[in-house]
Amino acid sequence: MSGGTVTSVVIAGLGGQGIVTASDILAEAAFRAGHEVKKSEIHGMSQRGGSVSSDVRFGGRVHSPMVPLGAADYLIISESTQVAPNRHRLAPHGRLITPAAVPQLFNEEDPRRAAQAAKMVNVALLAVLSAHLELPEGCWLAAIRATLPERLHAMNERVFRQARGLETIFASLTGGGRGGRAQ
Amino acid sequence: MATQLLTGNEAVAQAALDGAVSLGTGYPGTPSTEILERFDALGGRAQWAPNEKVALEVGLGVAFANARALVTMKHVGLNVAADPLFSATHTGVAQGLVIAVADDPGMHSSQNEQDTRHYAEAAGAPLLEPGDAQQAYDYTLQALELSARYQLPVILRMTTRVCHSKSPVRPREARMEAPAPRYERDIPGRVMIPAYARPAHERLRERLEALAGDQAPAALLREEGTSTALGIVASGVAAAHAREAAPEARLLEVGMSYPAPMGPIRAFAEQVERCVVLEEGDPYLYRAVRAAGIEVEGKPEPFRCGELTADRVRRILERDGRPEPAPEAAGEPPRLCADCSHRRVFQVLSRLECIVSGDIGCYTLGVMPPFEAMDTCVCMGASVSVGLGLRHALPAEQARRVVSVIGDSTFVHTGINGLVEMAYNPPNTGHVLLILDNDTTAMTGLQEHPGTGRRLDHRPAERKLRYEALALAMGITNVHTVDPAESAEELERLVRDCLASEELAVIVARHPCSLASRRLAAFQGEGESSGS
Numbered sequence: 122m123s124g125g126t127v128t129s130v131v132i133a134g135l136g137g138q139g140i141v142t143a144s145d146i147l148a149e150a151a152f153r154a155g156h157e158v159k160k161s162e163i164h165g166m167s168q169r170g171g172s173v174s175s176d177v178r179f180g181g182r183v184h185s186p187m188v189p190l191g192a193a194d195y196l197i198i199s200e201s202t203q204v205a206p207n208r209h210r211l212a213p214h215g216r217l218i219t220p221a222a223v224p225q226l227f228n229e230e231d232p233r234r235a236a237q238a239a240k241m242v243n244v245a246l247l248a249v250l251s252a253h254l255e256l257p258e259g260c261w262l263a264a265i266r267a268t269l270p271e272r273l274h275a276m277n278e279r280v281f282r283q284a285r286g287l288e289t290i291f292a293s294l295t296g297g298g299r300g301g302r303a304q
Numbered sequence: 305m306a307t308q309l310l311t312g313n314e315a316v317a318q319a320a321l322d323g324a325v326s327l328g329t330g331y332p333g334t335p336s337t338e339i340l341e342r343f344d345a346l347g348g349r350a351q352w353a354p355n356e357k358v359a360l361e362v363g364l365g366v367a368f369a370n371a372r373a374l375v376t377m378k379h380v381g382l383n384v385a386a387d388p389l390f391s392a393t394h395t396g397v398a399q400g401l402v403i404a405v406a407d408d409p410g411m412h413s414s415q416n417e418q419d420t421r422h423y424a425e426a427a428g429a430p431l432l433e434p435g436d437a438q439q440a441y442d443y444t445l446q447a448l449e450l451s452a453r454y455q456l457p458v459i460l461r462m463t464t465r466v467c468h469s470k471s472p473v474r475p476r477e478a479r480m481e482a483p484a485p486r487y488e489r490d491i492p493g494r495v496m497i498p499a500y501a502r503p504a505h506e507r508l509r510e511r512l513e514a515l516a517g518d519q520a521p522a523a524l525l526r527e528e529g530t531s532t533a534l535g536i537v538a539s540g541v542a543a544a545h546a547r548e549a550a551p552e553a554r555l556l557e558v559g560m561s562y563p564a565p566m567g568p569i570r571a572f573a574e575q576v577e578r579c580v581v582l583e584e585g586d587p588y589l590y591r592a593v594r595a596a597g598i599e600v601e602g603k604p605e606p607f608r609c610g611e612l613t614a615d616r617v618r619r620i621l622e623r624d625g626r627p628e629p630a631p632e633a634a635g636e637p638p639r640l641c642a643d644c645s646h647r648r649v650f651q652v653l654s655r656l657e658c659i660v661s662g663d664i665g666c667y668t669l670g671v672m673p674p675f676e677a678m679d680t681c682v683c684m685g686a687s688v689s690v691g692l693g694l695r696h697a698l699p700a701e702q703a704r705r706v707v708s709v710i711g712d713s714t715f716v717h718t719g720i721n722g723l724v725e726m727a728y729n730p731p732n733t734g735h736v737l738l739i740l741d742n743d744t745t746a747m748t749g750l751q752e753h754p755g756t757g758r759r760l761d762h763r764p765a766e767r768k769l770r771y772e773a774l775a776l777a778m779g780i781t782n783v784h785t786v787d788p789a790e791s792a793e794e795l796e797r798l799v800r801d802c803l804a805s806e807e808l809a810v811i812v813a814r815h816p817c818s819l820a821s822r823r824l825a826a827f828q829g830e831g832e833s834s835g836s
């Protein structure tokens with residue numbers, strides 16, 4: 122592959138889980154940080170719960186918008202059943218990020234808050250990713266504001282900051298973070 | 305305006321705005337649908353037509369009136385619009401008419417993999433092939449300019465990757481000026497009786513020849529690299545894959561593949577030892593280049609099917625003939641939403657052991673288990689007419705079980721023609737048409753159509769097409785309406801009775817798509833759709 126500095130991320134889940142929106146936020150954050158960005162996904166029949174995945178690539182010079190097979194530096198999965206069908210996208214050195222990385226979101230006892238939290242899994246997963254990338258926090262927050270409707274800004278920014286902070290601490294303690302490595 | 309991150313579809317819409325397009329029209333179809341939705345959101349005048357043929361004809365009228373038009377559709381839509389296309393190249397246009405057609409290599413959401421470029425050559429319409437969002441923007445404006453200069457409709461061939469991939473787009477500094485609409489009578493130019501069509505055909509060939517030899521579309525050619533060993537002639541997104549797979553190669557990116565600029569391609573091919581043509585879909589450009597007597601290699605036959613990727617391009621260049629890796633488990637297939645009322649319909653049809661002449665839409669998923677209640681699905685509108693053919697030919701005891709099933713948007717698209725046929729040439733055993741009216745075009749992402757009573761922007765339209773009244777007007781008296789979600793028993797009874805009556809019957813199964821209801825409620829501010 123040309124341009125060794127290209128970072129390739131695959132985000133995958135089921136239709137209706139906000140995969141495309143999550144990849145929009147990532148692409149927008151990288152774009153705002155001054156990178157060349159390409160983002161690509163297949164959608165169209167997604168409302169019926171079929172598998173959806175989106176590729177985001179950024180860095181120096183990005184050519185193809187698609188992440189080659191087995192070349193994703195990061196694989197973000199919004200629901201655990203989708204790990205198996207997508208694992209082959211990940212590079213041998215790649216990092217898998219699943220909801221297991223954000224257990225704090227699932228500790229809500231109040232059912233209303235738990236339901237709210239479930240909707241923010243993707244932003245929390247992006248926050249975990251963000252702790253491993255060199256994109257300024259300001260670009261992430263601006264990307265969230267540019268992509269989501271206004272009424273969701275405050276909640277999502279809070280979740281983003283919290284998850285990013287926790288992952289940064291874990292990463293510094295364990296040298297790996299909770300995102301987890303691929304085997 | 306500042307550089308923005310846009311999809312190819314969004315870039316086409318932005319270009320339409322900056323190119324002073326006065327009307328955007330089309331029919332939904334993945335992956336083309338978002339072009340008009342975005343054009344509307346940007347403040348352009350955009351509207352859904354009942355089908356692609358109508359859309360192209362409306363666009364042609366606009367372009368006759370010295371105003372600019374953008375017409376959008378997916379690849380199979382051009383089959384429906386082919387009739388006006390083949391004559392529009394003969395009449396020509398006064399102002400820019402751009403037809404954005406989205407091909408779907410790999411069939412991510414289509415029934416076939418057809419390559420639009422054959423239409424360009426067959427009809428004599430120049431065709432541009434953008435490879436990313438910036439080119440989608442630039443080429444749309446180029447297409448508007450070329451269309452006006454050569455007085456020909458111009459096709460913009462998009463592909464799924466280009467439509468749905470995002471990359472930075474820098475718009476032009478200044479918008480194009482809108483031409484003043486006016487009517488100029490030109491009977492021999494616009495009325496295609498044979499006496500006028502003969503010179504029109506000659507005029508068309510002259511225009512295409514001028515375009516092929518013109519220096520102006522130089523902006524549609526890009527050459528990179530200095531290698532003398534390997535040269536790649538690429539169109540569309542294949543150029544990006546080529547840059548990734550073979551950064552050392554010399555690359556000629558061809559933006560206009562019909563009429564292809566053979567002079568520059570010949571000069572390029574002569575500078576390299578080996579020259580390979582890379583393109584998505586059929587070996588269209590390859591054959592044209594070979595026919596011009598230029599020595600080039602194409603891609604081996606298996607690469608005609610499916611999308612290209614950098615990996616596949618590498619295989620082509622390395623002449624790697626090993627079998628390609630089988631695709632990994634594809635994950636979840638699409639299925640009907642849990643609360644979709646189509647489910648009830650297919651339970652009934654399955655229980656009654658009907659022979660179901662089906663159609664295209666969410667309801668095609670009625671073919672999947674546990675229903676498996678669809679026997680044919682060909683193209684939009686075919687359910688009605690194929691069902692009639694089955695009834696005409698089958699032995700009576702089987703013919704009596706045939707039911708045609710069609711969605712509301714599909715019925716308006718081309719099902720109405722079939723209903724006219726049903727009324728005119730009724731089978732001996734009668735026939736039953738079931739219209740699944742879920743008040744939206746769900747399959748392609750919940751677009752409006754003439755039967756929803758709402759315009760493209762979801763605001764009320766002045767009229768709403770009523771299917772029951774339409775059937776009555778055609779002389780079919782056995783017309784029923786039922787809510788399948790409220791009473792599947794009632795639906796079952798109706799289908800059973802109508803089949804037994806051996807008359808012509810139309811049953812409208814009416815229940816809104818649950819996803820559309822939520823989206824519409826959110827739009828109308830009565831509720832909120834889900835979060836991030």
Ligand SMILES: Cc1ncc(C[n+]2csc(CCOP(=O)(O)OP(=O)(O)O)c2C)c(N)n1
Nearest residue numbers: 333664665666667711712713714745746747
């Ligand atoms: C000629 C053509 N144009 C467009 C399409 C894309 N398309 C497939 S089905 C469909 C309409 C689906 O709407 P409807 O019939 O109302 O069924 P629903 O999905 O709502 O159940 C469209 C636009 C196509 N397949 N062929």
Ligand code: SF4
Nearest residue numbers: 640641644666746817
């Ligand atoms: S989107 Fe609507 S029509 Fe399609 S499966 Fe879901 S509920 Fe049914």
